[in-house]
Amino acid sequence: MALERVEVRRAAPSVSGRRRLSHALTHAALIVAVFLVAVPLLFALVKATQPSDQVITPNLLPGGAFFTNLGRVWTEANLGRYMLNSLIVTVAVVVGKTILSVLAALAFVYFRFPLRSLTFALVLFTLMLPTELLIVALFDLVSTRLGWANSYLAIIVPFLASATGTFLFRQHFLNIPTSLADAARIDGCGPLLFLRHVLLPLSLNTIGALAVIQFVYVWDQYLWPLVIMQSDERQVVQVGLRKLIDVGGQTDWGAVMAGAIVTLLPPLLVFTVLQEQFSKGFALGQDK
Numbered sequence: 001m002a003l004e005r006v007e008v009r010r011a012a013p014s015v016s017g018r019r020r021l022s023h024a025l026t027h028a029a030l031i032v033a034v035f036l037v038a039v040p041l042l043f044a045l046v047k048a049t050q051p052s053d054q055v056i057t058p059n060l061l062p063g064g065a066f067f068t069n070l071g072r073v074w075t076e077a078n079l080g081r082y083m084l085n086s087l088i089v090t091v092a093v094v095v096g097k098t099i100l101s102v103l104a105a106l107a108f109v110y111f112r113f114p115l116r117s118l119t120f121a122l123v124l125f126t127l128m129l130p131t132e133l134l135i136v137a138l139f140d141l142v143s144t145r146l147g148w149a150n151s152y153l154a155i156i157v158p159f160l161a162s163a164t165g166t167f168l169f170r171q172h173f174l175n176i177p178t179s180l181a182d183a184a185r186i187d188g189c190g191p192l193l194f195l196r197h198v199l200l201p202l203s204l205n206t207i208g209a210l211a212v213i214q215f216v217y218v219w220d221q222y223l224w225p226l227v228i229m230q231s232d233e234r235q236v237v238q239v240g241l242r243k244l245i246d247v248g249g250q251t252d253w254g255a256v257m258a259g260a261i262v263t264l265l266p267p268l269l270v271f272t273v274l275q276e277q278f279s280k281g282f283a284l285g286q287d288k
Contacts (some may be wrong), residue, residue: 003283006151016083019042024265026093031107041264042228043060044063044257044260044261045257045261046060046061047253047254047257048066048069048070048254048257048260048261049062049063049064049065049066049069050063050254051063051065051254052069052252052253052254052255054212054252054254055253055257056187056253057281065254066258068253069254069255069257069258070255070258070259070262072252072255072258073244073252073256073258073259073262074220077243077244077255077259078232078240078264079237079240079241079259080160081109081233081237081240081260082222082236082237082239082241083237083263083266084193085152085234085235085236085237086218086219086236086237086238086266087266088152089152089155089156089221089236090214090215090218090219090266092152092156092240093156093159093160093214094210094214094215094218096156096160096212096213097159097160097161097162097165097214098165098207098210098211098214100161100162100165101122101165101166101168101169101210102165102169102195102200102203104123104169104170105165105166105167105168105169105170105172105173106169106173106191106195106245108120108166108170108197109170109173109174110173110181110191110194111191120166120170122277123163123166123167124163124167126161126163127163127164131223131224135223135224135227138158138224139227139228142154142157142158142228143228148228149229149230150228150230150234151226151234152233152234154229155221155224155225155228155229155234155236158224159218159221162214164210165214168206168209168210169203169206169210172203172206173199176199176202180198181194181198184197184198186246194212195224204277205276205277205280207277208274208277208278208280209274209277209278209280210278211270211274211277212270212271212274212275212277215266215270216270217269218265219237219238219266219267220238220267221236221238222236222238222239222242223239225239226242228241228254237263238263241256241259241260241263244256244259278280
């Protein structure tokens with residue numbers, strides 16, 4: 001019996017040591033992965049601080065020209081106007097998508113209508129349709145038939161419908177006890193009142209998660225605004241950054257890097273503010 005106790009005491013430090021080694025290796029691997037992901041951003045940040053004549057050199061030491069580069073791209077390239085346009089479009093799309101997604105999910109969960117499952121399957125099917133496949137027909141509709149070319153409507157309305165948002169809210173509403181809907185119905189509460197006073201307060205995490213996803217998605221839009229928007233007055237920031245690159249001449253890469261760093265700040269700020277809601281919003285099967 002005493003011999004067994006001695007063997008257990010000897011084995012305990014060995015197990016603890018292997019556990020610490022496993023944790024150390026895991027953290028080391030995560031640190032390396034984060035560094036590899038962050039390398040392009042760190043490279044752009046360093047180059048944004050260098051004068052234009054040093055950007056294309058192998059020099060990786062930070063310089064002191066960041067605000068000079070930023071001032072040049074902000075005033076001469078009208079980056080501030082592009083960012084304002086992107087902010088207007090992004091906020092409008094996020095708010096509109098959230099409202100439409102909530103209403104669509106409300107219909108799919110709490111209403112009974114013919115072919116409900118098939119309709120939801122068709123909504124999910126749209127996730128597999130790339131933008132490039134629809135761009136010709138969409139351009140003809142928006143530009144020729146509706147006459148929205150060179151307007152905010154052209155880059156807001158096509159993005160308002162969201163299969164992702166509908167799916168997220170539908171799954172979340174399915175996890176809410178049906179007894180709440182029955183109690184609201186007995187009290188004479190209509191669908192919109194039930195949505196306002198019961199569902200929305202219980203859906204703040206899902207709303208935050210969808211807001212983060214859609215903000216980043218719309219902020220990074222490039223192809224559709226490039227096709228439909230010919231006026232620089234309402235162009236978005238991603239297309240504006242592309243116009244800083246002079247293909248046939250000399251490009252001020254310091255200004256381009258500074259502009260790229262600044263355009264990362266709004267999505268980063270939104271994710272930082274809503275990161276808790278973003279994490280909890282995908283815990284669809286857990287209490288929130």
